[in-house]
Amino acid sequence: MREYYPLLLGGGIIGLISIVLILAYAFMKDKKQAIGFDRHMKDGEIIRRLLRYAKPYTGWFVLVGFIVIVGIAYDIISPYIVGRVTAMLDKDFPLSRLFTLVAAYAGILVVSMVCTYAQAIILQRIGQKIISNMRLDLFTHIESLSHEQMNTIPVGKLVTRVTNDTNAISLMFTSLLVNLVKNIFIIVGVLCAMLALNIELTLMVLCFVPFIVLFTVIFRKFVRRAFRRVKDRTTDINTYLSENLSGIKITQIFNREAAKQRDFAEKSRGLGKAKREQILVFGIFRPLVYMLYISTVLALFYVGGKGYLDGTVFLGQMIDAATVVSFYMYINKFFNPIQNLAEQFNWLQSAFASAEKVFSIMDIEPALCDAEDAIELENVRGEIEFRDVWFSYIPDEWVLKGVSFHVKPGDTVAFVGATGSGKTTILSLICRNYEFQKGEILIDGIDIRRIKIASLRKHFGQMLQDVFLFSGTIRSNILLDLEGVSDDEVMEACRYVNADHFINRLEDGLDEVVRERGNNFSAGQRQLLSFARTIIHKPEVMILDEATANIDTETEVLIQDSLERMMNIGTMLIVAHRLSTIQHADNIIVLSKGEIVEQGTHQELLKNPEGKYHALYMLQFEKERQLKG
Numbered sequence: 001m002r003e004y005y006p007l008l009l010g011g012g013i014i015g016l017i018s019i020v021l022i023l024a025y026a027f028m029k030d031k032k033q034a035i036g037f038d039r040h041m042k043d044g045e046i047i048r049r050l051l052r053y054a055k056p057y058t059g060w061f062v063l064v065g066f067i068v069i070v071g072i073a074y075d076i077i078s079p080y081i082v083g084r085v086t087a088m089l090d091k092d093f094p095l096s097r098l099f100t101l102v103a104a105y106a107g108i109l110v111v112s113m114v115c116t117y118a119q120a121i122i123l124q125r126i127g128q129k130i131i132s133n134m135r136l137d138l139f140t141h142i143e144s145l146s147h148e149q150m151n152t153i154p155v156g157k158l159v160t161r162v163t164n165d166t167n168a169i170s171l172m173f174t175s176l177l178v179n180l181v182k183n184i185f186i187i188v189g190v191l192c193a194m195l196a197l198n199i200e201l202t203l204m205v206l207c208f209v210p211f212i213v214l215f216t217v218i219f220r221k222f223v224r225r226a227f228r229r230v231k232d233r234t235t236d237i238n239t240y241l242s243e244n245l246s247g248i249k250i251t252q253i254f255n256r257e258a259a260k261q262r263d264f265a266e267k268s269r270g271l272g273k274a275k276r277e278q279i280l281v282f283g284i285f286r287p288l289v290y291m292l293y294i295s296t297v298l299a300l301f302y303v304g305g306k307g308y309l310d311g312t313v314f315l316g317q318m319i320d321a322a323t324v325v326s327f328y329m330y331i332n333k334f335f336n337p338i339q340n341l342a343e344q345f346n347w348l349q350s351a352f353a354s355a356e357k358v359f360s361i362m363d364i365e366p367a368l369c370d371a372e373d374a375i376e377l378e379n380v381r382g383e384i385e386f387r388d389v390w391f392s393y394i395p396d397e398w399v400l401k402g403v404s405f406h407v408k409p410g411d412t413v414a415f416v417g418a419t420g421s422g423k424t425t426i427l428s429l430i431c432r433n434y435e436f437q438k439g440e441i442l443i444d445g446i447d448i449r450r451i452k453i454a455s456l457r458k459h460f461g462q463m464l465q466d467v468f469l470f471s472g473t474i475r476s477n478i479l480l481d482l483e484g485v486s487d488d489e490v491m492e493a494c495r496y497v498n499a500d501h502f503i504n505r506l507e508d509g510l511d512e513v514v515r516e517r518g519n520n521f522s523a524g525q526r527q528l529l530s531f532a533r534t535i536i537h538k539p540e541v542m543i544l545d546e547a548t549a550n551i552d553t554e555t556e557v558l559i560q561d562s563l564e565r566m567m568n569i570g571t572m573l574i575v576a577h578r579l580s581t582i583q584h585a586d587n588i589i590v591l592s593k594g595e596i597v598e599q600g601t602h603q604e605l606l607k608n609p610e611g612k613y614h615a616l617y618m619l620q621f622e623k624e625r626q627l628k629g
Contacts, residue, residue: 014211014295017288021218041356050355053134054173057126061178064122068182071115074108075333076189080197081105083326119178127174135166138358146367147433148393153361156239161361164234165354172351176344183337183344190333201327204303205334208292212338215292219285220345226278227353233271235357240267246517293335300327368435374452380459380540381409381444382571384430389439391425399425400436401594407587412572414582416616417591423575426591427543430573431460461539465546467526469518474503475510477518478533490536497531498561535569544574579617588613 054061081101142158194202244251244260251260301324384407391400400422407413415423429436430443432453441448448456469477478490490510494500502525506512518526534542576582583602590598590605590613598611605613 014208014292018211018214021215024218041359043352046352046355046359049359050169050172053130057130060122060126064119064178065181067115067119067122068178069185071112071119072182072186072189074112075186076193077108078105079326079329079333080193082329083197083322120175123174123178127170130173131166131170134169134358135162138162138166138362141362141364141366144366145364146435147428149364149367154239154242156242157235158361159242160235160238161358164238165231165357168347168350168354169358171347176348176351180341180344180348183341186337187334190330194327194330194334197326197330198323201300201303201323204299205296205327205331208296211292212289215285215288216341216345219281220349222281223278223285223345223349224353226274226281227350228356229274230271230278230350231353231357233267233274237264237267237271240264289335289338293331293338296331296335297328300324300331368432368453370452371450374450375446375455377443377446377451377455377459382411382541383407383409383442383444384541384571384573385440385442385445386426387440387442389429389436389441391422391429391434391436391438393434399594400429402439403591403594403596404439405589405596405599407571407573410571411586412574412584413587413589414574414576414585415589415591416576416579416582416613420593421591422594423591424545427462427545427573427575430541430543431457431462459540460543461534461537461541462543463527463530463534463545467518467523467530469514469521469526469529471516472514473508473510474506474512474514474529477514477529478510478536480533480537482537485536490532493532493535494528496535496565497528499525499528499532502528539570541571541573542569544572544576546575546577579613579620590616 081104139162142162145153191202191206194205240263244264251257386403386405389400389403390398392398399420403422403426405413415426417423425434428434429441430448432448443451443456475487475490478493479485487510491500491503494503503509503512514520518529521529574582574585579602582588585602587599588602588605589596590611592612598605598608598613605611606617608614
């Protein structure tokens with residue numbers, strides 16, 4: 001019995017480690033909420049949704065599977081060949097026999113290398129196509145979300161989903177899944193080869209398999225939590241950077257660099273802590289698997305050496321030197337895939353965590369969707385009517401309260417009132433940027449909810465106070481990928497809105513580079529470019545929201561002239577604090593606390609000295625007089 005003490009001692013140590021891991025696993029299961037472990041989606045659901053993207057490439061995956069099966073021949077046959085060579089060294093053998101075995105070894109090695117290369121090339125090509133399709137679907141879905149939904153999701157979070165998370169998923173398609181299958185085939189193939197070679201030693205090796213399964217199950221739980229924390233902390237940093245780099249001028253103006261550095265350092269430490277936890281989990285698991293490998297090798301040498309020296313026969317099989325050598329290589333081939341599976345499982349959990357994040361965005365139902373019977377709006381005359389419209393951003397906190405008005409085709413209508421009175425909200429509702437709760441909004445007598453959203457917005461040109469310019473050129477910002485428009489037509493639109501005054505002075509004209517958010521142009525120049533952008537798209541209804549705010553006097557003259565020209569194009573809706581810009585409007589609607597309190601022309605409203613408009617006009621007139629004085 002003493003001769004088996006070494007084996008029992010090794011088994012006792014492994015058993016003790018297993019008990020410790022089981023207790024840690026049980027503690028984690030009981031404390032899920034305390035440690036922030038929150039599973040939202042099952043692995044089966046994630047795999048099912050990911051396989052939808054892989055389905056069009058099923059034929060290529062079948063081909064890769066065939067290549068994998070051929071390629072693993074080296075792992076299964078090479079230990080047997082080495083064992084046969086070892087057996088030949090104990091006695092006289094023909095040199096031609098040795099050459100044959102070496103040639104066979106070299107042949108299967110070359111085949112394995114060619115298969116590995118072909119597998120990598122094919123998987124990279126189809127994997128990138130799959131991820132490109134997923135990335136496009138995600139970006140398209142984000143575009144379908146309403147303004148209200150976009151206001152609740154940090155931009156940095158969306159950027160992380162489209163870039164970092166899809167990259168993690170890409171790894172799964174380009175290597176993980178196939179290598180997982182490959183390693184499983186190798187394990188099964190090696191196990192069959194060992195059984196054919198010596199059943200006794202194979203049973204000894206299989207005694208360690210339950211511990212491998214146990215360690216893997218426990219590891220899976222810990223690593224899933226670790227990867228989710230890493231993803232969350234990465235998202236936090238990306239969101240923080242996206243927001244603070246965009247607003248870095250404000251940080252500098254108020255001398256808050258040090259405070260922002262402390263905030264960023266805190267978030268970086270959070271990511272570092274999550275990374276360390278991830279490394280710790282994997283740093284424990286892989287050495288444990290390696291410990292099982294070393295234990296198996298030691299048990300092989302002990303049992304095999306003892307059997308060889310004692311001439312032990314088990315089930316009619318003799319343990320000789322060739323068998324021990326072959327089994328030593330087979331154990332390496334058996335545990336190598338298991339250790340690879342550990343690393344691949346590590347990345348697979350990362351891919352699942354990323355996929356869960358991506359699908360969480362894709363599962364957001366757009367707040368605004370086309371009705372089943374929605375129609376295309378071919379032509380628009382520009383008649384607009386609000387009928388008892390109620391709207392709130394927050395339930396029961398009404399921004400608009402029973403607003404009703406009528407805009408005739410071709411008219412210019414202005415909305416005035418204090419901040420928060422509902423002016424901008426009215427313009428947003430007309431284009432269905434938000435959904436109103438009560439009432440009706442009609443375009444040419446048609447309820448806008450019966451019109452396809454894209455078709456509706458196609459007929460509107462929106463010019464906002466905060467003009468957004470994309471990185472590119474002046475031409476690309478005016479056209480926004482509109483095709484079939486010549487440079488002459490672009491310049492004609494620029495001349496129409498007086499934007500040609502500064503474009504002609506630029507060295508590259510329409511090809512002048514526009515930096516991020518157009519920060520190399522003044523506010524007035526950006527506004528004139530937005531006018532040109534609107535004109536080139538030929539809208540029937542134009543919306544102007546505070547376009548003259550914070551504009552210098554010289555540029556305001558150009559903008560005012562542009563406005564007077566655009567008023568002749570079609571229906572125009574204007575929100576303005578400067579009442580001087582709307583004196584020629586066909587109708588002025590005065591709002592207060594979400595309700596219409598007055599409406600009429602400029603002259604009609606001034607005739608009422610008790611009216612809201614009269615008070616606003618006199619207040620502005622007095623301010624301008626004081627400034628001039």
